[in-house]
Amino acid sequence: MDVLIQLMINGIMLGSMYAMISVGLTLIFGVIRVVNFAHGELLMIGMYAVYLLCNKLGLHPYVAAFPVIVLLFLTGVLIQRFIIQPLLDADEHIQIFATVGLSTALVNLDLMVFGADLYSVTSPDIRVTVKLGTYNVLVGQLVMLGAAIALVVGLHAFMHKTALGRAIRATAQNRNAALLMGVRVNQIYIITFGMGAACVGLASALVSPLFPATPTVGTYFVLTAFVVVVLGGMRSMYGAFWGAMIIGLVDSLSAYYIAPDLKEVVYFAIFILILIFKPTGLFGFGRGTE
Amino acid sequence: MKLVMRAAYAAGILATGLALSTGAVNAQTKIGALYPFSGGLALLGDESFRGLELATEERNAAGGVKGQPLQIVKGDAVDPNQAVGEARRLTSVDKVTVVFGTYSSSLSLAATQVTELAGVPYFELGAISDPITERGFKNLFRSNPTARDFAASMVDSIGDAIAPALGVDAKSLKVAIIHEDSLYGQTVAGYQTKRAQEKGVNVVETLPYSAKSVDLTPVILRLKSANVDVVLQTSYQNDTVLFFRQAKEQGFKPKAVMGAGGGYSLRETMEAVGAANMEGALNVDFTQYKTNVSAAPGITEFVAKYKAKYGIEPRSGHSLANYVGAKIFFDAMAAAKDFSAPAIRESVLKVDLPVGATASGWGAKFNEAGQNTRVSPFVMQWQGGELVTVFPAKAAVTKMKTGLGSN
Numbered sequence: 001m002d003v004l005i006q007l008m009i010n011g012i013m014l015g016s017m018y019a020m021i022s023v024g025l026t027l028i029f030g031v032i033r034v035v036n037f038a039h040g041e042l043l044m045i046g047m048y049a050v051y052l053l054c055n056k057l058g059l060h061p062y063v064a065a066f067p068v069i070v071l072l073f074l075t076g077v078l079i080q081r082f083i084i085q086p087l088l089d090a091d092e093h094i095q096i097f098a099t100v101g102l103s104t105a106l107v108n109l110d111l112m113v114f115g116a117d118l119y120s121v122t123s124p125d126i127r128v129t130v131k132l133g134t135y136n137v138l139v140g141q142l143v144m145l146g147a148a149i150a151l152v153v154g155l156h157a158f159m160h161k162t163a164l165g166r167a168i169r170a171t172a173q174n175r176n177a178a179l180l181m182g183v184r185v186n187q188i189y190i191i192t193f194g195m196g197a198a199c200v201g202l203a204s205a206l207v208s209p210l211f212p213a214t215p216t217v218g219t220y221f222v223l224t225a226f227v228v229v230v231l232g233g234m235r236s237m238y239g240a241f242w243g244a245m246i247i248g249l250v251d252s253l254s255a256y257y258i259a260p261d262l263k264e265v266v267y268f269a270i271f272i273l274i275l276i277f278k279p280t281g282l283f284g285f286g287r288g289t290e
Numbered sequence: 291m292k293l294v295m296r297a298a299y300a301a302g303i304l305a306t307g308l309a310l311s312t313g314a315v316n317a318q319t320k321i322g323a324l325y326p327f328s329g330g331l332a333l334l335g336d337e338s339f340r341g342l343e344l345a346t347e348e349r350n351a352a353g354g355v356k357g358q359p360l361q362i363v364k365g366d367a368v369d370p371n372q373a374v375g376e377a378r379r380l381t382s383v384d385k386v387t388v389v390f391g392t393y394s395s396s397l398s399l400a401a402t403q404v405t406e407l408a409g410v411p412y413f414e415l416g417a418i419s420d421p422i423t424e425r426g427f428k429n430l431f432r433s434n435p436t437a438r439d440f441a442a443s444m445v446d447s448i449g450d451a452i453a454p455a456l457g458v459d460a461k462s463l464k465v466a467i468i469h470e471d472s473l474y475g476q477t478v479a480g481y482q483t484k485r486a487q488e489k490g491v492n493v494v495e496t497l498p499y500s501a502k503s504v505d506l507t508p509v510i511l512r513l514k515s516a517n518v519d520v521v522l523q524t525s526y527q528n529d530t531v532l533f534f535r536q537a538k539e540q541g542f543k544p545k546a547v548m549g550a551g552g553g554y555s556l557r558e559t560m561e562a563v564g565a566a567n568m569e570g571a572l573n574v575d576f577t578q579y580k581t582n583v584s585a586a587p588g589i590t591e592f593v594a595k596y597k598a599k600y601g602i603e604p605r606s607g608h609s610l611a612n613y614v615g616a617k618i619f620f621d622a623m624a625a626a627k628d629f630s631a632p633a634i635r636e637s638v639l640k641v642d643l644p645v646g647a648t649a650s651g652w653g654a655k656f657n658e659a660g661q662n663t664r665v666s667p668f669v670m671q672w673q674g675g676e677l678v679t680v681f682p683a684k685a686a687v688t689k690m691k692t693g694l695g696s697n
Contacts, residue, residue, distance in 0.1 A: 255508030
């Protein structure tokens with residue numbers, strides 16, 4: 001029983017990490033409809049930036065979050081404006097190739113500049129174990145859970161209560177109709193990509209103390225992020241959050257009760273089952289609503 | 291105009307004369323060096339090459355092989371496809387006499403097929419996958435220990451070193467084998483399981499996991515639930531860091547943890563985990579530098595030569611392994627009738643060096659498959675942020691500690 005609860009707590013913490021990383025992808029995939037294979041590399045850029053700010057300039061990782069968010073926002077803007085925008089009307093496969101190419105280029109650029117070693121952010125006060133009763137959890141994990149909830153709630157409110165948020169949702173529903181309504185679609189896309197990347201920036205600041213940075217660190221998260229986004233229903237923030245929680249719990253429980261190397265089999269199987277019975281994802285807005 | 295033509299003629303004659311004369315005077319033996327010099331494996335590929343380079347320079351300073359200096363021709367093998375291409379270039383365009391390599395098993399497996407077909411001897415100095423020398427090749431020779439040797443060393447040390455240090459019966463220890471699930475981890479773990487069965491070691495859990503794991507807590511909780519005493523891990527860098535961090539966070543304190551090289555041997559891993567957390571972690575790998583010189587004669591001189599040439603301490607034991615292997619094969623080449631493949635094979639099979647005769651502490655006796663049978667990896671331990679050799683006693687610089695973590 002003890003182990004089960006520890007596993008569930010671990011699963012929730014893992015889920016909140018996936019949620020933070022996937023929220024940005026929900027925006028990009030859900031609104032701009034671009035399969036951004038370079039999403040993991042945005043996380044990698046963020047993690048290296050946090051490492052440099054913390055280990056070379058002595059900032060606390062949570063303080064470093066602010067410049068990194070801005071840096072990633074600008075990166076997202078540049079990617080959308082110069083790589084995706086020219087390809088918006090092209091075949092989807094071309095867009096995918098572009099992002100895959102970007103991903104490979106970024107990984108190898110990082111390998112060239114920083115080498116293959118791993119870089120760990122020094123943050124002794126974040127990796128401290130906190131005892132919830134007899135169960136172990138890290139301070140950094142609790143912060144991540146709090147931040148994930150805040151981010152999801154905040155973004156949801158933004159998308160539904162502000163004019164910009166409505167414009168984004170309109171563009172996501174129907175690009176041409178939004179154009180007709182006077183929405184500057186290209187600008188919306190740029191802002192959305194920037195926001196999506198900025199979310200990843202926040203995630204990287206929170207993940208950095210828990211996980212060392214390597215050139216391929218993005219690849220550990222990106223596939224799961226896509227699963228979370230589709231599972232949650234593509235455009236829904238809450239969907240991404242609950243999808244991430246489900247994946248996190250299944251990951252943790254199946255690794256223990258079945259086998260650590262089979263956990264992906266389990267959560268991909270559940271993913272497929274959910275899509276068979278609810279093709280639009282858990283919260284709607286998936287394939288069925290086009 | 292006439293002056294220009296005359297000058298051109300003169301230059302032409304001079305150049306031809308020079309070319310002919312240098313051709314005659316500088317007869318060299320070309321040796322190929324096939325390593326990953328770029329890409330993800332570049333760090334240790336380059337480190338491995340440095341061992342070969344040092345051995346070659348040393349040999350040339352002493353007169354070369356059969357009176358001729360050795361000239362290295364580099365081949366960059368980033369991946370198996372390129373390894374094949376470079377091997378072809380080395381053998382058919384550069385026409386090297388022999389090829390040295392390779393650090394990475396998959397690169398070696400690919401490149402050696404080319405050299406075997408071309409009838410060019412291939413000297414493997416650092417890749418550990420056993421199948422490399424199990425294909426019946428006649429011109430392939432390997433000086434370093436294999437995955438099976440690593441696995442045997444790890445399992446045997448439970449009974450020979452860990453149990454005595456803990457003061458318990460080896461059969462009473464609960465052992466777990468955990469490993470990353472690619473070829474490296476599966477190979478070593480497979481041999482460990484077999485050896486454990488032979489030696490009667492009680493393996494209570496075998497857990498493969500992905501090296502790209504984001505979370506190893508379930509693995510650790512399984513080990514905790516089974517009350518595991520000794521963990522044998524085969525892992526790369528990222529999963530090693532994760533394991534140590536999360537084991538501490540979950541309060542899992544086994545009596546001993548042992549790695550099979552990989553992430554366990556790297557300084558960056560220790561720095562990321564923290565010297566205090568990694569205190570006591572055991573590791574089986576190529577000979578590292580804090581080793582008793584009586585078991586590894588020449589090791590101090592090697593480190594001095596390395597520092598003199600490259601300005602830093604050796605980055606890993608790979609350079610030493612390549613240096614030792616290259617020297618063994620240079621001697622074999624010198625003793626051979628000529629540089630033809632059958633003559634080299636005959637000479638290599640005659641090599642007979644006892645254990646403890648080389649700077650890495652290995653001996654040299656090659657079986658029919660070309661594999662050196664006198665190699666047994668030492669056991670090292672992280673103590674005070676340094677990787678020191680603790681077993682066998684002859685190679686040890688200090689006593690083995692028990693337990694994991696000094697905090």
